[in-house]
Amino acid sequence: MQKGHGNPAPEAAGLAWNRILTYQDGDDVLILVANDDGYSAPGLEALVNALRPLAELIVVAPEVNHSGASNSLTLNRPLSVRTAANGFIYVNGTPSDCVHIALTGLFDRRPDLVVSGINNGENMGEDTLYSGTVAAATEGYLFNIPSIAFSLQEKGWKHLDSAARVARDIVERVIRNPLPVPTLLNVNIPNRTYEDLKGLRITRLGKRHPSEPVARTVSPFGEEIFWIGPAGKVADNAPGTDFHAVAEGAVSITPLRLDLTHNEQIIPLREWLES
Numbered sequence: 001m002q003k004g005h006g007n008p009a010p011e012a013a014g015l016a017w018n019r020i021l022t023y024q025d026g027d028d029v030l031i032l033v034a035n036d037d038g039y040s041a042p043g044l045e046a047l048v049n050a051l052r053p054l055a056e057l058i059v060v061a062p063e064v065n066h067s068g069a070s071n072s073l074t075l076n077r078p079l080s081v082r083t084a085a086n087g088f089i090y091v092n093g094t095p096s097d098c099v100h101i102a103l104t105g106l107f108d109r110r111p112d113l114v115v116s117g118i119n120n121g122e123n124m125g126e127d128t129l130y131s132g133t134v135a136a137a138t139e140g141y142l143f144n145i146p147s148i149a150f151s152l153q154e155k156g157w158k159h160l161d162s163a164a165r166v167a168r169d170i171v172e173r174v175i176r177n178p179l180p181v182p183t184l185l186n187v188n189i190p191n192r193t194y195e196d197l198k199g200l201r202i203t204r205l206g207k208r209h210p211s212e213p214v215a216r217t218v219s220p221f222g223e224e225i226f227w228i229g230p231a232g233k234v235a236d237n238a239p240g241t242d243f244h245a246v247a248e249g250a251v252s253i254t255p256l257r258l259d260l261t262h263n264e265q266i267i268p269l270r271e272w273l274e275s
Helices: 042-051 095-106 132-142 160-176 242-247 263-274
Strands: 030-034 056-062 081-083 089-091 113-120 147-152 184-189 200-202 215-218 224-227 234-236 251-256
Touching (some): 030 042, 030 095, 030 132, 056 095, 095 113, 113 132, 113 160, 132 184, 184 242, 242 251
Parallel strands (some): 030 113, 056 089, 200 251
Antiparallel strands (some): 081 089, 184 251
């Protein structure tokens, strides 16, 4: 490895994950790649292959699918970190676990960029609150590292090659012309050929109606069980939203922030408290 990029921390040498596969076709740029569909997902492999010529890559992904894990960290048990036959490092934890461990315990250098995906299905509107794909990128952003989450609109991987090419375009642009401050970007890509895409649009989050009801069923042991219902239908797909852009065949790029303070309610609440 050039200049020790991506080397495991000295105290961690000898663990099961110490056969780390990185790519050295690029220059000094180091990118941490994660996802929520698991280390064997086609979207992760496509993203890695697309970014390989641009930079040195470190891949740390969940052992199994963790869609909907949001920003959860595993605190009730220890985590295992291993290396797969393809060289990807995998963790028996959540997407946030993967990025957190990579940034705080596995390597001797911080990455210049964190990317997550390519997810098997869209993450728009309120999806971003539940998404493990967005959560992996968010974890990088919490460490003041520019981070990008990539999602393919429809499940099934149709036109995954096109989405990977879009991801490469965006990452290449970030490398060539870095953003002035660490930024968290949520990118949603329509299932279209690269030539049929209608460009890139900067958007805001749209809004969904409340989720569909849970599905009730009975287990083989006679116990009533529940499946979480589908996401709600789109409620706000006005021009300028992520839903609108993708519906028109454009790639949606939404800048996200983590300050959940409802600033407009501060003064009314102070008045309510004093009344």
